[in-house]
Amino acid sequence: MTVPPPPMPSHWHCYRWTGERRTYDDESARRPPHLVVADIPPQEWTRIAAASPAFMASDVPPLEVPHWLLRPARMIKATFEAPDKAAAWYRDQVGDLSRSFLTDHDNDSSRQAERFAAADDRLGWGGDVVGGWYLRGTGFASVQVIACSANRIRPTIPCPMG
């Protein structure tokens, strides 16, 4: 018996963060207070997120990618219903940041092309896309595209836009 694939998300929310590496390394504000290992109802997600004001106020990427959806909608940088538009946004963000990449490896055009192709593929089947790069100096950049309604990994997290 074959299991039908999960439904495609209705949209993707896009997030971007740049900052100091030491800020990114501080994990205290990057997770809600409770470890959740199973699917819980949406109202439970809301309650858990509300119990961690530091997590909710932080714009540093969460340790668990779908947890972006727990945070306020004001942190969303873009929203797309079509995966190819979300992919285009991702490419544009990476292009903007590439001038500041620390390593030649990250700036290699063939590597970037592979990365973009992988992002297209993931978004095409309803997944999330996560990218992170060390920047010149002491910075770090993160660009993330998160499937919503429903997210494959955490399908019961409600949409931050209501």
Place this chain on the structure above:
Amino acid sequence: MRLQHVVVRQDPEDGDTMPDTDAPSPSGRTPGDSDDGRQYAN
């Protein structure tokens, strides 16, 4: 001349005035728009 009194609620955490409802700005939340001004038609 008639004076108009505007009542705003001050959020003690950020010092900025806040509307009574936490309505998000359109940028980033409108499908197809990005906060950097780019538009991607859906």
